[in-house]
Amino acid sequence: xxxxxxxxxxxxxxxxxxxxxxxxxxxxxxxxxxxxxxxxxxxxxxxxxxxxxxxxxxxxxxxxxxxxxxxxxxxxxxxxxxxxxxxxxxxxxxxxxxxxxxxxxxxxxxxxxxxxxxxxxxxxxxxxxxxxxxxxxxxxxxxxxxxxxxxxxxxxxxxxxxxxxxxxxxxxxxxxxxxxxxxxxxxxxxxxxxxxxxxxxxxxxxxxxxxxxxxxxxxxxxxxxxxxxxxxxxxxxxxxxxxxxxxxxxxxxxxxxxxxxxxxxxxxxxxxxxxxxxxxxxxxxxxx
Amino acid sequence: xxxxxxxxxxxxxxxxxxxxxxxxxxxxxxxxxxxxxxxxxxxxxxxxxxxxxxxxxxxxxxxxxxxxxxxxxxxxxxxxxxxxxxxxxxxxxxxxxxxxxxxxxxxxxxxxxxxxxxxxxxxxxxxxxxxxxxxxxxxxxxxxxxxxxxxxxxxxxxxxxxxxxxxxxxxxxxxxxxxxxxxxxxxxxxxxxxxxxxxxxxxxxxxxxxxxxxxxxxxxxxxxxxxxxxxxxxxxxxxxxxxxxxxxxxxxxxxxxxxxxxxxxxxxxxxxxxxxxxxxxxxxxxxxxxxxxxxxxxxxxxxxxxxxxxxxxxxxxxxxxxxxxxxxxxxxxxxxxxxxxxxxxxxxxxxxxxxxxxxxxxxxxxxxxxxxxxxxxxxxxxxxxxxxxxxxxxxxxxxxxxxxxxxxxxxxxxxxxxxxxxxxxx
Numbered sequence: 001x002x003x004x005x006x007x008x009x010x011x012x013x014x015x016x017x018x019x020x021x022x023x024x025x026x027x028x029x030x031x032x033x034x035x036x037x038x039x040x041x042x043x044x045x046x047x048x049x050x051x052x053x054x055x056x057x058x059x060x061x062x063x064x065x066x067x068x069x070x071x072x073x074x075x076x077x078x079x080x081x082x083x084x085x086x087x088x089x090x091x092x093x094x095x096x097x098x099x100x101x102x103x104x105x106x107x108x109x110x111x112x113x114x115x116x117x118x119x120x121x122x123x124x125x126x127x128x129x130x131x132x133x134x135x136x137x138x139x140x141x142x143x144x145x146x147x148x149x150x151x152x153x154x155x156x157x158x159x160x161x162x163x164x165x166x167x168x169x170x171x172x173x174x175x176x177x178x179x180x181x182x183x184x185x186x187x188x189x190x191x192x193x194x195x196x197x198x199x200x201x202x203x204x205x206x207x208x209x210x211x212x213x214x215x216x217x218x219x220x221x222x223x224x225x226x227x228x229x230x231x232x233x234x235x236x237x238x239x240x241x242x243x244x245x246x247x248x249x250x251x252x253x254x255x256x257x258x259x260x261x262x263x264x265x266x267x268x269x270x271x272x273x274x275x276x277x278x279x280x281x282x283x284x285x286x287x288x
Numbered sequence: 289x290x291x292x293x294x295x296x297x298x299x300x301x302x303x304x305x306x307x308x309x310x311x312x313x314x315x316x317x318x319x320x321x322x323x324x325x326x327x328x329x330x331x332x333x334x335x336x337x338x339x340x341x342x343x344x345x346x347x348x349x350x351x352x353x354x355x356x357x358x359x360x361x362x363x364x365x366x367x368x369x370x371x372x373x374x375x376x377x378x379x380x381x382x383x384x385x386x387x388x389x390x391x392x393x394x395x396x397x398x399x400x401x402x403x404x405x406x407x408x409x410x411x412x413x414x415x416x417x418x419x420x421x422x423x424x425x426x427x428x429x430x431x432x433x434x435x436x437x438x439x440x441x442x443x444x445x446x447x448x449x450x451x452x453x454x455x456x457x458x459x460x461x462x463x464x465x466x467x468x469x470x471x472x473x474x475x476x477x478x479x480x481x482x483x484x485x486x487x488x489x490x491x492x493x494x495x496x497x498x499x500x501x502x503x504x505x506x507x508x509x510x511x512x513x514x515x516x517x518x519x520x521x522x523x524x525x526x527x528x529x530x531x532x533x534x535x536x537x538x539x540x541x542x543x544x545x546x547x548x549x550x551x552x553x554x555x556x557x558x559x560x561x562x563x564x565x566x567x568x569x570x571x572x573x574x575x576x577x578x579x580x581x582x583x584x585x586x587x588x589x590x591x592x593x594x595x596x597x598x599x600x601x602x603x604x605x606x607x608x609x610x611x612x613x614x615x616x617x618x619x620x621x622x623x624x625x626x627x628x629x630x631x632x633x634x635x636x637x638x639x640x641x642x643x644x645x646x647x648x649x650x651x652x653x654x655x656x657x658x659x660x661x662x663x664x665x666x667x668x669x670x671x672x673x674x675x676x677x678x679x680x681x682x683x684x685x686x687x688x689x690x691x692x693x694x695x696x697x698x699x700x701x702x703x704x705x706x707x708x709x710x711x712x713x714x
Contacts, residue, residue, distance in 0.1 A: 052698045053416070054443060075714075133566075139574030157512065159575055160561045234561035235554050238713050246713055250409045250520075251705055252416075252440075 047258035057254060069259045073243050077263070080240040083162070084223035087169035088177075094170070095178035100211075103185035114182065117175055129168055129231045133159065136232075160234025168228035184215045224264055240264055355451040359629050362454065364397050368630040371411075371427040373617070374403045376482070378650035387646045391637050397630045405430070407564075408437035415622065419446045424624040428631040431481045434471045434616050435521035435692030436701065438478060441620065443698075447477040448621040454632045455479065457639040465686055466616060466656045470536065471694045478618035479635050480656040482647075485605075485681070485689065486522045486613040489571055489581030489589075493602040499578060501608045502530035506553040515570050515579030516550070518562030518712040520705055521692045522580060523550065525613045532610075535693050543707045550711050562712035572600050581605060583612075583678040584653035591652075595672065605678055611688035616656075642667070649673050654681060 047065065051057035070077065102113045120128060135142055138157045146152045158164050188211060196210045226241030240260065248257035377385045388399050405411045411432075415425045432438045441447050452459065458479055466480040488499050494513075499505070505514050517523045525535050527546040553559050560576055568585045570576045586605035591597020619638075621631045637643060639656070645663030648655035649670055658680070665674035673679050681689075695701040 052702075053440075054698055133569075134573070137570075137573035137575050144574070155512070157575070230564075231566075235559055236714055242713065246709065249413045251702070251709075252413075 043258045043261060046254050047262055049255050051255075053252045062255070065255060065259045066263060069256050070263055073240065073260065076238055076240045076243050077267075079238070080223045080264075081267075083166050083169060083229075083239060084225075087166050087173065087222055090166070090170040091174050091177040095174055095181055099178050099181035099185055103182055114179075117178055121175060125172060126227055126231070129172065129227055132168060132171070133231050136164065159232060160237075162233075162237055164232040164234075165229050165237045165239075168232045169222045169225055172225070172228065173222045181215060185211070188214050223268060353449055355449070355453075358448055359451055359454070359632065362629055364395060364630045364633055365627045366397055366630070367627050368397050368399045368429060368634055369427050369627065370399055370401050370429045370631075370634070371404050372401065372431050372481075373405045376403070376431070376617075376651060377401070378647050387638075387643050390643070390646075391634060395630075395633055395637070397633065399634070402427075405432075408433050412437055412440065416444070416446070419444070419623055422624065424626055425622045427622060428625040428627040429634060430620055430622055431617050432620060434469065434618060434694075436695065438618050438620065439471050439694060441622075442472060442477055446623045448623055448625060448628055449476055450479070450621070450632060450635070454629075455636045455639070457636045461639045461641060461644070461657045461659055463656050463658050465614070465689075469616065470691055472618070478620045479639070481617045481619045481638070482651055482653040482655060483614060483616045484653045485583040485607065485678070485685075486517070486526060486615060487581060487583060487608055488578065488606050489568075489586045490578040490604055490606070491571065491574070491602050492604045494577040498604065498606055499608075500606070501610055502526040502580075505578060505580065506549065506558060508556065508558055510578050511556070511558050512560050513575075513577040514553070514559050515567045515576035516559055516562050516712070517567065517580045518564060520708050521615070522613065523562065523712055524704070524708045525690065525692055526580065526608070529613070529690050530608065530610050535690055538693075540703060540707065543704060547707050547711050554711065554714075571603060572598060584651070587652045587676060587678045591672075607677075607685050607688070609688075611690050612685065613692060614686070614689035615692055617653075648679060652679055654679060 045059065046057065048059060048061050048063065049057040050060045050062050098117070102110055102117075106113050134140060136158045137143070138159065139147070143152060143156060143158070147154055147156065158167075192214075193206060193210060196206045201209065223239075224241045224244075226239055226245055229237050229239040229242050244257050244260045244264075247253045247260065378387050380386055385401065388401060392398055411430075415427075415430075418425050432441065452475070458475075462480070466483065468474055469478075469480075472478045488502070488505065490499055492498075495510075505516065507514075524543065524546065527550055528535050528538050528542065531542070531546050531549070533542045533546065550559070561570070563570060563579070565585075567576070567579050567581065568589055571579050571581070572589055583605055586603055587597070589598045589600045589603040590605075591599075592601070593599040619635050621628050621635075625631060638647065641657055641659035642663050644655045644657035644660035645668060648657075648660050649664050649668050652673065661674050661680045664670050677685060693704065695704065
């Protein structure tokens with residue numbers, strides 16, 4: 001009886017075993033299909049159509065649009081990548097020591113420090129940026145006071161400059177840099193660090209040749225951000241995100257907005273791919 | 289005014305609007321999903337995603353129109369879903385609107401008042417796909433500015449024609465200045481909610497000689513402290529007007545000429561930034577000392593805190609000598625609205641002088657009912673509001689006022705944007 005049951009049960013288990021990975025991946029896969037792939041295809045389609053809101057948009061396979069919109073908005077593309085790169089560099093410099101300290105010296109309060117790092121995220125992105133607008137205003141609580149003490153000249157201002165926009169991006173994206181850095185630093189096998197010391201590496205070499213190469217995660221340059229540029233920026237600080245918003249919401253040029261989004265996405269994907277290949281974090285096994 | 293403690297906490301109004309905004313995107317998602325499911329193969333799929341035009345659906349002209357099709361026998365349904373902007377109706381200390389309460393008491397129509405409109409274009413971007421799908425937006429009455437947005441809805445045929453038989457108070461009390469506007473001849477689709485002026489705001493502590501013209505904004509003496517509007521009406525129209533060009537008849541050459549003048553000031557670092565509604569914060573914070581401004585905002589900024597303002601008495605508004613720009617926020621009934629009779633009943637209701645007075649005493653923009661002044665002065669006893677030329681403008685100011693540009697076609701609008709957007713969006 002027991003043997004019979006086992007025999008009946010066996011093929012079932014095998015089928016279940018074979019299906020299990022697919023079943024497990026299905027919810028996520030369906031999610032991606034419905035909320036990512038279908039909208040992406042729709043956007044791709046729209047980017048190749050011509051027309052306007054009144055007459056409707058029809059598919060004309062207008063591939064040349066990609067060249068047109070890139071040429072039209074080249075300054076904003078270039079500026080976005082420049083701002084994104086500088087902001088990423090600033091964030092890296094600020095976030096690395098922070099993440100390093102939490103991972104190696106945080107002790108039993110690690111969770112508290114991580115929570116503190118995340119705390120500003122409980123307030124909306126836009127509201128935090130607006131708060132900076134208030135703090136950094138020309139005669140505001142910060143600069144107004146410094147100006148009245150004659151520490152700063154009257155004409156000094158930060159708002160409506162490139163510095164303000166880049167700093168805003170760096171500030172807003174700091175946790176996105178710090179958290180992955182923390183994870184990869186935390187993950188480093190302490191025995192590898194000990195082994196380096198045992199092999200007569202000094203502290204500097206341990207860091208530069210062991211910890212650092214193992215910790216650099218993927219970086220996410222905030223190239224598509226438009227909130228900082230519109231709240232903290234001035235003239236000549238418009239980023240490509242602002243242009244996409246303008247073309248979509250104000251001009252109702254859906255194809256132009258879609259093509260710009262695709263160009264942005266494409267360039268970012270290529271960038272991330274190259275980065276992952278050249279600089280991406282590797283585990284210790286890959287170095288062996 | 290003193291009866292109504294000010295709900296305008298010192299918080300950015302744009303922020304407040306943002307917090308109260310609702311999203312309408314589920315329908316699109318369903319529509320797109322439906323398109324996806326029905327297509328075979330990528331190419332077929334891509335081609336099938338076309339967005340349908342609307343010209344065939346344009347509304348018939350109201351003159352030959354059978355209004356009973358829309359308004360039936362004129363019996364209200366008892367509900368009105370009203371989409372408006374933040375801070376754009378009278379509010380008492382409990383956060384309720386006395387005028388809306390009075391409307392419900394008199395007509396039995398319950399009003400669902402929603403402050404969901406934060407900006408014209410994003411709101412249009414939300415409702416247009418719904419209207420395109422031939423569905424009800426969920427609103428019976430919306431408030432949309434002229435100068436592109438309301439004209440777009442009219443051109444697309446997305447508004448319900450108004451039956452003027454139901455608008456006797458509008459007929460009797462509306463200011464002739466807001467009747468038969470250039471953007472909606474004959475008021476076929478719209479009635480003005482409130483209007484305002486685009487002029488110049490300045491900080492009189494810093495600037496001792498009052499500015500007189502838009503050209504004063506280009507003065508190198510104010511380098512880095514000048515604010516301008518970053519939209520396709522409030523920047524271009526005053527610029528064209530200050531150069532003596534007729535806004536409506538101006539040619540693309542004249543647009544480029546005016547745009548070049550502004551660009552020159554931008555490149556010289558005179559203009560600090562091109563602002564949205566946040567320009568008033570920039571002026572109050574001292575980021576700018578002279579700026580393009582809307583009349584009502586400057587009135588609010590300059591009024592004392594006890595009175596419900598922001599308490600910056602040094603903020604002043606001037607009507608430029610070449611004439612201010614007079615713009616209008618318009619009530620309209622979207623196509624497929626569920627309760628058109630209730631909507632048009634309310635539209636008429638706000639043109640009663642006492643109701644218009646109640647609202648004008650709180651909103652502080654320009655009411656379309658001049659007779660409301662008596663009510664504010666004699667019944668509400670609020671001479672500060674009643675005698676302010678920013679709220680009840682003088683005949684001279686109205687005579688010199690110009691209107692926003694009306695685009696004759698999508699092509700003209702695109703050409704105009706092509707000249708001006710690179711100026712304020714660079």
